[in-house]
Amino acid sequence: MKLVVAVVQGKDAEALLDALRANGYRATQINSSGGFLRENNVTVMTGVNDAQVPEVFRLIRDNCYTRTQYVNPLLPIMEPGEFYMPSPVEVQVGGATVFVLPVVRYERILAPAAGGVGAAE
Numbered sequence: 001m002k003l004v005v006a007v008v009q010g011k012d013a014e015a016l017l018d019a020l021r022a023n024g025y026r027a028t029q030i031n032s033s034g035g036f037l038r039e040n041n042v043t044v045m046t047g048v049n050d051a052q053v054p055e056v057f058r059l060i061r062d063n064c065y066t067r068t069q070y071v072n073p074l075l076p077i078m079e080p081g082e083f084y085m086p087s088p089v090e091v092q093v094g095g096a097t098v099f100v101l102p103v104v105r106y107e108r109i110l111a112p113a114a115g116g117v118g119a120a121e
Contacts, residue, residue, distance in 0.1 A: 001103040004056050006044045007032070008064045009094045013042035016063040020046060023059060039093060053100060064096040 008016055013029065020027045027046040034041065048056055070088035 001106055002048055002050055002053055003101040003103050004046050004048060004053065005099040005101065006060050006064075007041050007097045008044060008060070009067075010040035010042055011067075012064040012094065012096075013044065016044060016060060019059045019063050020044070020056070023055070025052075025056065025059075047103060047106060057098065060096050060098060064094065066095045067093050069093045 006016070010031075017027055017029060025046050025048065027044050030043040030045070032041045032043050033039065046056060069091055071091055
């Protein structure tokens with residue numbers, strides 16, 4: 001069993017989660033931000049059998065796109081009286097960063113119904 005952890009752009013997260021669900025995968029979404037542009041990201045985690053990893057990668061590739069974005073660079077340190085007009089810089093954003101981790105143990109704990117006894121898968 002493997003844990004697939006994909007950090008994707010926020011714009012792609014819903015399509016990816018829908019595709020995973022449509023193909024029978026359970027996934028957990030964690031909203032995050034970071035990287036060079038401090039953009040909104042989503043970290044998607046799903047546990048799959050080893051043989052399913054290529055299909056999950058296909059779903060990620062099919063739903064997470066690279067985009068071109070223009071950003072203003074950071075202002076340089078300048079002397080008083082100097083004037084600097086930054087030009088936007090073209091950068092590539094999006095796609096996905098994916099980690100595949102081995103799972104030593106997996107247990108799904110179900111909460112008990114009122115007055116009942118819980119079950120574990």
